[in-house]
Amino acid sequence: xxxxxxxxxxxxxxxxxxxxxxxxxxxxxxxxxxxxxxxxxxxxxxxxxxxxxxxxxxxxxxxxxxxxxxxxxxxxxxxxxxxxxxxxxxxxxxxxxxxxxxxxxxxxxxxxxxxxxxxxxxxxxxxxxxxxxxxxxxxxxxxxxxxxxxxxxxxxxxxxxxxxxxxxxxxxxxxxxxxxxxxxxxxxxxxxxxxxxxxxxx
Amino acid sequence: xxxxxxxxxxxxxxxxxxxxxxxxxxxxxxxxxxxxxxxxxxxxxxxxxxxxxxxxxxxxxxxxxxxxxxxxxxxxxxxxxxxxxxxxxxxxxxxxxxxxxxxxxxxxxxxxxxxxxxxxxxxxxxxxxxxxxxxxxxxxxxxxxxxxxxxxxxxxxxxxxxxxxxxxxxxxxxxxxxxxxxxxxxxxxxxxxxxxxxxxxxxxxxx
Amino acid sequence: xxxxxxxxxxxxxxxxxxxxxxxxxxxxxxxxxxxxxxxxxxxxxxxxxxxxxxxxxxxxxxxxxxxxxxxxxxxxxxxxxxxxxxxxxxxxxxxxxxxxxxxxxxxxxxxxxxxxxxxxxxxxxxxxxxxxxxxxxxxxxxxxxxxxxxxxxxxxxxxxxxxxxxxxxxxxxxxxxxxxxxxxxxxxxxxxxxxxxxxxxxxxxxxxxxxxxxxxxxxxxxxxxxxxxxxxxxxxxx
Numbered sequence: 098x099x100x101x102x103x104x105x106x107x108x109x110x111x112x113x114x115x116x117x118x119x120x121x122x123x124x125x126x127x128x129x130x131x132x133x134x135x136x137x138x139x140x141x142x143x144x145x146x147x148x149x150x151x152x153x154x155x156x157x158x159x160x161x162x163x164x165x166x167x168x169x170x171x172x173x174x175x176x177x178x179x180x181x182x183x184x185x186x187x188x189x190x191x192x193x194x195x196x197x198x199x200x201x202x203x204x205x206x207x208x209x210x211x212x213x214x215x216x217x218x219x220x221x222x223x224x225x226x227x228x229x230x231x232x233x234x235x236x237x238x239x240x241x242x243x244x245x246x247x248x249x250x251x252x253x254x255x256x257x258x259x260x261x262x263x264x265x266x267x268x269x270x271x272x273x274x275x276x277x278x279x280x281x282x283x284x285x286x287x288x289x290x291x292x293x294x295x296x297x298x299x
Numbered sequence: 300x301x302x303x304x305x306x307x308x309x310x311x312x313x314x315x316x317x318x319x320x321x322x323x324x325x326x327x328x329x330x331x332x333x334x335x336x337x338x339x340x341x342x343x344x345x346x347x348x349x350x351x352x353x354x355x356x357x358x359x360x361x362x363x364x365x366x367x368x369x370x371x372x373x374x375x376x377x378x379x380x381x382x383x384x385x386x387x388x389x390x391x392x393x394x395x396x397x398x399x400x401x402x403x404x405x406x407x408x409x410x411x412x413x414x415x416x417x418x419x420x421x422x423x424x425x426x427x428x429x430x431x432x433x434x435x436x437x438x439x440x441x442x443x444x445x446x447x448x449x450x451x452x453x454x455x456x457x458x459x460x461x462x463x464x465x466x467x468x469x470x471x472x473x474x475x476x477x478x479x480x481x482x483x484x485x486x487x488x489x490x491x492x493x494x495x496x497x498x499x500x501x502x503x504x505x506x
Numbered sequence: 507x508x509x510x511x512x513x514x515x516x517x518x519x520x521x522x523x524x525x526x527x528x529x530x531x532x533x534x535x536x537x538x539x540x541x542x543x544x545x546x547x548x549x550x551x552x553x554x555x556x557x558x559x560x561x562x563x564x565x566x567x568x569x570x571x572x573x574x575x576x577x578x579x580x581x582x583x584x585x586x587x588x589x590x591x592x593x594x595x596x597x598x599x600x601x602x603x604x605x606x607x608x609x610x611x612x613x614x615x616x617x618x619x620x621x622x623x624x625x626x627x628x629x630x631x632x633x634x635x636x637x638x639x640x641x642x643x644x645x646x647x648x649x650x651x652x653x654x655x656x657x658x659x660x661x662x663x664x665x666x667x668x669x670x671x672x673x674x675x676x677x678x679x680x681x682x683x684x685x686x687x688x689x690x691x692x693x694x695x696x697x698x699x700x701x702x703x704x705x706x707x708x709x710x711x712x713x714x715x716x717x718x719x720x721x722x723x724x725x726x727x728x729x730x731x732x733x734x735x736x737x738x739x740x741x742x743x744x
Contacts, residue, residue, distance in 0.1 A: 112626065112653060117484050119332040123412045126328070178388060178539040181406045182380045182531075189373065215372075219410040221329035228403040233627035233651045273499035278492045285488030292483065292708065336654060367520040374527055381531040385538040392542040395549035399649075483655045483708075 101242050108246025110294035114222050115254040116287055121222030125255050126280050128213050135259035137206050138213055139252025141195060143245065145217055146226055149191055150244025153184050153227040154237055177231075184227045185218075192218040222251050257287060307432050314436025315443060317502060320413045327413035327441055330404040332448070332487040338461050341449035342442075343397045347390070347405060349438025351382045352414045353431050358382075360422040360430035375418045376409070383408045413437055448490050456481030553648065558582055560646040561617050561632035562607045563670070581607055582617075583742055591729025602727060605632075611742045613637055616734065618727055622719020625711045627651030629660065633669070633720065639734030642684055645669035657712030668703035674724060674731070676701065683724050685717035 108114070115121050121142075128138050158165055161183065163175035196214050200207045207214070217223065226247045230240045261283055270279050320326045327348075334344045355378050359366075366374050387405045390398040398405065408414060417437050422430040453459050455478045458466040466475070480486045513519065552571060555578045559565045564577050583606045588594040594601050605617040617634040631647040647661040659665050668691075672684045677697065687694055687702040688710055694702060705713045724731070733739050 107625070117653060119484065119487070120329055120407070122328040122332075123326065178384060178535065181384055181387075181409055182377070182535070185376060185380060185409060189376065219376075219412065219415055221407045221410045224410050225403060225407055228406055229626075229651075232403060271496075274492075274496040278496040278499065281488045281492030281495065285485040285492065288484040288488055292485070333654070365519070365523060367515050367523055369515070370520060370524060374523070377527055377531055381534050384535045388538045388542045388546070391549065392545040395546070395553060399553075 101238065104239060105242050105246040105249075108243055109250040109253065110291055113250040113254060113288075113291050114226060114247040115251050116284065116291045118225065120225040121220050121251050124213055124216055124220055125251075125258065125284075126277060128255065128259075130259065130262060131209075132256060132259040132263065134209050134213075135255045136252070137210055138217075139248075139255050141199070141210070141214065142217060142220065142222070142251055143248030145188070145191055145195060145223055146244040146248035146251075147241065148244075149184075149188050149223060150226055150230055150247075151237060151241045152187055152191075154230060154235070154240040156183055156187065157231055158237075180228075180231060181224075184224055188223050188227075189218045222247065254287065258283065261287075306429070310429065310432050311436045311439075314433060314438075315440040319440040319444065319498070320416070320437045326416050327411050328491075330407045330411060331441070331445055332484070332491065334401060334404050335445055335449040335452055335487060336456070336482055337400075338446065338449045338453050340397060340400050341445045343390070343394065344401060344404065345438070345442030345445050347386050348408055348411065348413065348441055349435060351379065351386055351408055352417055352438045353434030355379045355382050355414060356417050356422040356430040356434035357427045359418045360425060360427040363423050372415075375415060379414050379418070380409050413441055444491070444494065447494060448487065451490050452481045452486060456486065555582070557646040557648040558605055558617055558632050561634040561644040562615060563634070563644045564607075581609060583608060585616075587727075587730050589726075589729070591727075591731075591733050602730070604727070604730070606742060607634065608742055613739055613742060615643055616730070616739075618723060620720060620723050622716060622723070624650055624652050624715050625657050625709075626653070629712075629716060629719065631660075633723075635674075635731070635734070637734055637739065639731040639736075640673050640675045642669050642672045642674065652709070652712050656706065657709040659706045659709065660712065660716065665703070665706065671700075672703065673700045675735075681725075681728060683717075683721040685720065686713035688713065 112118065115125060124138065128134055157177075157180060159168075160166065161176040161180055163177060164172050166172065166174050166176070192215060195217075196207075199210070199214065226244055230243060235243055258280070262280070265279065265283070274282075314320070330344070334340045355375075358378050359375055362374075383406060386408070387398070390401070390405060417430075417434055421433045425433070450460070453461075454465070458464055458471075458477050478486070481490070552574060556565065556569065556574050559569075559574060559577055559582070562581070564581060565574070569577075585604050585606050586594045586597060586601045587604065588598070588602070589600050603619060605619075606613050607615040607617060615634055615636045617632050620629070620631045620633050622629050627650065629647065629650045629652070631645065631650075633642065634644040635641065636643045645666045647666070650658070650660060652658045652660065669684065674681060674683050676682045682701050685702050687705045689707075690704050691699050691702050
C-alpha cells in the first residue's frame with residue numbers, strides 16, 4: 098500500500114510527465130491560456146490515462162509480450178514490436194468515446210475544448226505513459242496508479258501554467274519573447290519547483 | 300526546370316527557417332527536449348524524425364485521392380506508426396547504444412505533431428515529390444533547433460562536444476564548474492525559450 | 507488524374523482501402539521486426555558482455571565488437587554456486603549465477619549480477635570483486651529506468667569509478683556491504699568512508715534502493731565471498 102502511494106506521489110511531482118519528461122507539451126502550450134479550458138482538458142486527460150494505461154497493460158501482457166501467448170499454446174512468439182500501433186489504436190478509440198460522452202453531457206465544455214479533444218489522441222503524454230508502463234514493468238495495479246498519477250501531474254502543470262499566464266498578461270513582455278518563448282521560461286521555473294519534491298522522503 | 304528548383308528552394312526555406320516547425324509553428328516540442336542532453340542522441344533523433352516525416356508525407360500524398368475522409372486520421376497514423384516501428388527496429392539492430400538512450404522517444408515520433416501536422420497541412424494537397432521535400436525541410440528545421448539546444452546543454456552542462464571534453468583543464472582549475480542545471484529539465488526549457496526569442500527577434504514572430 | 511465514377515468515400519472503397527493498408531503495413535512491420543531480430547539479440551548479448559568487462563575494469567571507452575568478444579572469451583567464465591558458496595554443476599532453483607574473471611585459469615576476481623528495484627524500474631548491473639573476497643574492483647550498470655540527469659547518473663563514469671577500492675568488511679571483519687551515501691563520502695565519519703560512495707544530488711531514493719539491493723545480493727553471495735577470503739578459490743576447475 099505504501100509502495101502504491103509512493104508511486105502515485107512520485108508520478109505527480111518528482112517524475113511529472115510534463116515537467117520532468119517533457120511529454121504532452123503541444124496541447125500544454127496551446128490550451129493553457131484559460132484556466133477553465135485547461136482544467137477541462139486536464140480532467141479529460143486524467144480520465145483517458147487512467148483507462149488506457151491498464152487497458153494497454155492487459156493487451157501487452159496478454160497478447161504482445163514475449164511469451165505472452167503461452168495461454169494459447171504459442172510461448173515462443175514475441176509480438177512486442179506491435180505495441181506502438183496497438184497502443185495508439187486503443188488510445189484513439191477511447192478518445193473518440195470520450196468525445197462523444199462530453200458532447201452529450203456538456204456541450205459547452207465540448208465547444209470550448211474544440212479541436213483539442215481529438216488532439217488528446219496524439220498527446221505524447223498518453224502514449225508515453227503506456228510506453229513507460231511497459232519499460233518499467235509495472236503490475237496491473239501499478240499501471241492504474243501510474244496512469245492516474247501521470248494524468249494528475251499533467252493536469253497540475255497545465256492548470257498552474259494557465260494561472261501564471263493569466264497574470265503574465267499584465268506584465269510587459271518583449272514582443273519576440275511573448276507567447277512560446279515566455280511559456281518555455283515559465284515552464285522551466287515550474288520544473289525547478291517540482292524538482293524540489295525529490296528531497297522529500299515518504 | 301529552374302521553376303521547380305525555385306519551388307523546392309522555397310519549400311526548404313520555409314520549412315527550415317521562416318516557418319520553422321518548432322519556433323514558429325510551435326510543433327514537435329514533446330520529445331525534443333528530452334533527447335537534447337547529448338548531441339549524439341539529438342542527431343539520431345533528428346535524423347529519425349526527418350526521414351519519418353519525409354517518407355510518410357510522400358506515401359500519404361501518393362494516396363491522397365484514395366483515402367476515405369472518415370478514416371483519414373487513422374490511415375495517416377497507420378502509415379506514420381509503421382514508418383516509426385521500422386525505424387525503431389533498424390535503430391535497435393544497427394545503433395543499439397543510442398537506441399538504449401533514446402528509449403521510448405523514438406516511438407513517440409508517432410505522436411509528434413510535426414509528422415501528423417505536415418501530413419494534414421501539406422501532403423494531402425500536394426504531390427508526392429513536393430511532400431517529400433517538405434518533410435525533409437520541416438525535419439531539418441526541427442533538427443536545427445534540436446541540435447542547437449543539445450549543443451548548448453552538452454557544452455554548458457558537461458563541458459563536452461559530441462562526447463569529447465572541450466573545456467581545457469585550466470578553466471576548471473580556476474574554479475569553473477559544469478552547469479548541472481543544463482542537464483536537467485529546467486535547463487532545456489530555458490535554453491529553448493531563449494533560442495526562440497532570438498530567432499523571433501531576427502525573423503519576426505507569428506501574430 | 508480524376509478517375510471517372512471513383513468515390514473515395516464509398517463503403518466499398520473504405521473497406522478495400524482499410525484492408526490494403528492493413529496488409530501492407532503488417533507485412534512491412536513484421537518483415538522488419540523478424541528480419542532484424544537476430545541482429546538485435548546479438549546486440550543485447552554483446553552489451554551484457556561489455557558491461558561485465560566494464561565492471562572488471564577490463565575495458566574503457568568505446569571498445570570494438572571484436573575486442574569485447576576476445577576479452578570476454580579470454581578472461582570471463584560463467585559459473586554457478588549453490589547456497590553454501592560451493593561450485594555447482596547442476597542448475598537448481600536456488601543456484602546463484604556469477605562470472606569469474608581469470609587469466610589463464612587463475613582467478614583474479616569475481617563479478618556478481620545486481621538486479622534490484624530502483625525508483626522507477628529495475629536496475630541491472632554488475633559488481634566486481636578482487637579475489638580477496640572483500641574489495642570491490644568495479645561497478646557497471648546494464649539497464650535502468652531512472653530519471654535522466656538524476657538517478658540516471660548511476661550509469662556515468664564519475665559515479666561508478668568511486669566503487670573501486672571500497673570494502674564490504676569493516677575493520678572488525680564484519681560484513682557491512684557497500685552503499686550509496688546521502689551526500690559526499692568525505693562528510694561521513696572516517697570509519698564509514700571505505701563502505702560508501704558519493705551520492706547523487708537529487709536522487710536520494712535511487713541511491714537508497716541501490717544500496718538495499720546491493721546489500722541483499724551480497725548477503726546471498728556471502729558464503730562464496732568467504733571462500734575467497736579463505737583463499738579457497740584459486741583456479742577454475744576443469
